[in-house]
Amino acid sequence: MSLSVYGTEIDSRLLIGTALYPSPAIMQQAVIASGAQVMTLSLKRQAPAEQGGQMIWQYLQQLADEHQIKLLPNTAGCKTANEAVTLAHMSRELFQTNWLKLEVIGDDYNLQPDPIELLKATKALIDDGFQILPYCTDDLVLCQRLYDLGCEVIMPWASPIGTGKGLMNPYNLATIRSRLPQATLIVDAGIGKPSDAVQALELGYDGVLLNSAVALASDPVAMAKAFSYAMQAGELAQQAGIMPERQTAQPSTPTLDTPFWHQT
Numbered sequence: 001m002s003l004s005v006y007g008t009e010i011d012s013r014l015l016i017g018t019a020l021y022p023s024p025a026i027m028q029q030a031v032i033a034s035g036a037q038v039m040t041l042s043l044k045r046q047a048p049a050e051q052g053g054q055m056i057w058q059y060l061q062q063l064a065d066e067h068q069i070k071l072l073p074n075t076a077g078c079k080t081a082n083e084a085v086t087l088a089h090m091s092r093e094l095f096q097t098n099w100l101k102l103e104v105i106g107d108d109y110n111l112q113p114d115p116i117e118l119l120k121a122t123k124a125l126i127d128d129g130f131q132i133l134p135y136c137t138d139d140l141v142l143c144q145r146l147y148d149l150g151c152e153v154i155m156p157w158a159s160p161i162g163t164g165k166g167l168m169n170p171y172n173l174a175t176i177r178s179r180l181p182q183a184t185l186i187v188d189a190g191i192g193k194p195s196d197a198v199q200a201l202e203l204g205y206d207g208v209l210l211n212s213a214v215a216l217a218s219d220p221v222a223m224a225k226a227f228s229y230a231m232q233a234g235e236l237a238q239q240a241g242i243m244p245e246r247q248t249a250q251p252s253t254p255t256l257d258t259p260f261w262h263q264t
């Protein structure tokens with residue numbers, strides 16, 4: 001099954017970031033090994049001037065073109081709706097896409113998104129024809145508001161960006177999933193290891209967006225491959241139907257008075 005992003009069907013459920021790798025060459029190999037068909041780039045943080053003159057945007061555009069990967073510009077580093085809206089317009093000019101990962105940070109300590117500025121920017125950008133993928137906290141009502149504004153894709157965090165803590169609050173994430181069955185839901189940020197990605201898919205999430213877990217691994221290319229297997233495992237588990245949790249032990253070895261076969 002594919003991941004639906006505003007009507008575009010994407011074969012991989014993994015979306016990958018392009019920052020923090022040891023080198024552009026390793027980043028390229030890792031992106032390819034991950035099998036991701038969507039990669040993010042940060043307009044503010046990956047500005048060519050800040051990368052020692054290296055034309056990182058051209059490099060990413062070429063990688064995207066050669067491997068049929070879609071670019072998802074993001075507004076990382078923005079702190080107000082106005083700033084994010086300005087950057088969004090620049091990104092549309094530069095990369096000719098209406099897709100935007102909208103990130104408006106409210107707190108520098110844990111890089112927590114600002115829900116009020118996020119809603120404000122979302123409204124303005126949807127009115128301007130953007131297709132918004134908002135990065136938000138795992139707050140049900142905020143996700144509902146974003147959906148009501150027209151966000152077909154919503155991306156609650158697993159935990160703060162770059163912490164690798166995995167799914168801090170699976171209960172919240174599961175509640176959002178069950179209350180917004182029509183939305184494409186992607187867990188974004190805080191994923192530390194492949195098992196976190198599997199857990200997100202097992203909760204019924206449609207995809208996972210990550211960067212640090214691959215870029216900061218000792219061997220980013222091998223880790224990217226591990227995540228591609230995790231996505232397959234998680235998707236298969238989702239389709240296979242996970243057994244219900246029980247409060248008490250039940251023997252799995254049959255005795256004379258218990259059936260050998262499970263009745264479906």
Ligand SMILES: CC(=O)[C@@H](O)[C@H](O)COP(=O)(O)O
Nearest residue numbers: 017161162189190210211212
């Ligand atoms: C790549 C990107 O868009 C990041 O802002 C994203 O949220 C990734 O977070 P991690 O680095 O924690 O995976």
